[in-house]
Amino acid sequence: MVQTKDTREVRKGEELDVGKIEPFLRNEVANLPDEELEVRQFGAGHSNLTYELTIGDWEAVLRRPPMGPVAPKAHDMEREYQVLKAIHPVFPLAPKPYVFEKGDLLGRPFFVMERRHGLTFDTKFPDGIEQTAELGRTLSDTMVDRLVELHAIDYTTTDLKNMVKPEGFMERQIHGWIKRYEKARTDDVVSGERLKKWLVDHIPVSDQASIIHYDYKLNNAMFDEQANMVGLFDWEMTTVGDPLADLGAAMSYWIEKDDPELLKTGLGKKPLTVYEGFYTRDEFIEAYAARSGRDLTNINVYVTFAYFKLAGIIQQIYYRYKNGQTNDPRFASMNVFVNNLIKHAEETAGL
Template structure:
């Protein structure tokens, strides 16, 4: 099968039954040509498993939970499918979802969605984008502006209203992620008690609610040769809540060149945002404030919580590795990253 830059051969232990998938596809899609189904895996990501499906010139994407037991309410494929159904027409950067299976075919739920094309910018620039003038600034401003655009959509006009409960969002988030962190904690990570106490005493009191992606980061987006966004992915955490929580989460992923080394390399090679020309977090926040008109007085609280939330997400992944539920070697030292995220969150809070 033709090699592509964003897919790879399926990792050992993460295979899916191609015959069952092909039968399912032909039952649900009349337009698939009579050619063998080819399955490849998208290489990025540490959580859900995503595969490219191709038969002739027909193509789509399959998304399913990771192998082994998962945390309660995590990796909810049906919910992500419904979110995309509700959002695609209002926010076209969200791929169109085609069909959902509750687990009858593979034993795990999955959905099939539209295949988008472009370039994912992660730890280096794709060759096709390197000649774009002011590339780093364009990517930075595009990331801000698309987030503001998402937050400007009336969620009540999308169908999401039936799926969410925006009242008391930050209160639930803080206490919920403390509980998740504690449930997944292993003996080689810090307890974070001082940080958890600070967070419970500084919950922002916000009544504003908007659609939030809640995993908004550069390598969850796709761009064309002009640095225009062509797709936004990984809508698993999407909900309706405080838009500044979304901004805070985005900033926890937006690494700067002056950040501690272990923050830069916690998920592998440092992202391109450490390079000259990219917005700093302060510049990102300032542009967001200008474009959205929102008050940034408490943004340090949102960013502090975002680092703690990220620590909880990483710890859940590490917990699965520690318990032998996955053998992906990328996860072996994630406890070190968790400890550094807690320390970085404490510094952000001024503790």
């Protein structure tokens, strides 16, 4: 097996039962080679567990929830599988899903999808790729263009129309994430009361509805050597809702060089968007507005909420760590990042 640099040996305690997975695949996927199944793990990501499956020259990706208890409605593998089935035909950057297993086999549900190959840009430039301002600008342009393209799809032509309820989207989002944050709150993170009140008082009213990825960030995309996007991953949060919520979420991940140090390093090393040539958040927003034709007058509310939502996501992960549901050392100081995200959201709101 050729070992790719984006995978690693499976972490202890997160192994898959190959003896169960291989016969399942042979029963569900046609024309697999005769070689044995080999499994490696993708090292990136802080939530779901993702594995590379290889049988001879056949490759796929298996995605399953994290170990231990998970938050209600989180890590819904069947929903993500159905979302990919609906979106892949109209937006081929979404990987094709192969098969879903409801949990009888491994005790946890999982799905298997196609494997894509290309370049990922996270905290360092891929080997052989030179850091230039032109590359930063091109990647930024591509990210804007693909988001505009996704939002332009008529979701009513897909099976998503039977899975979603776009009416009242932002009201549900804001109240829902306030409840999630409060439920996962530990004694070493702030309450965020001022911010929560501000968000409730500024819930946007919008009649726009489009497919939203809702975890749209540079390291969830894959590119070729000309900086064309060849894959977009992590569709767990995808739904139909206000497209500006998707843009706001994207901006909560889009770190720029003048941001506070703790915002830059909250999830580890600084992302590449701090380098020369990459759009600032304002430039990204302006480019999106020009190319989509949407009114972004209230984008500040969406960005503020996105920082709060990100704080809630990180806090759910930290809650699992603090309660001994995972021992991944990457999660040990995430409470500090949560507190800084709340502070940054307050500053974005002008509080």
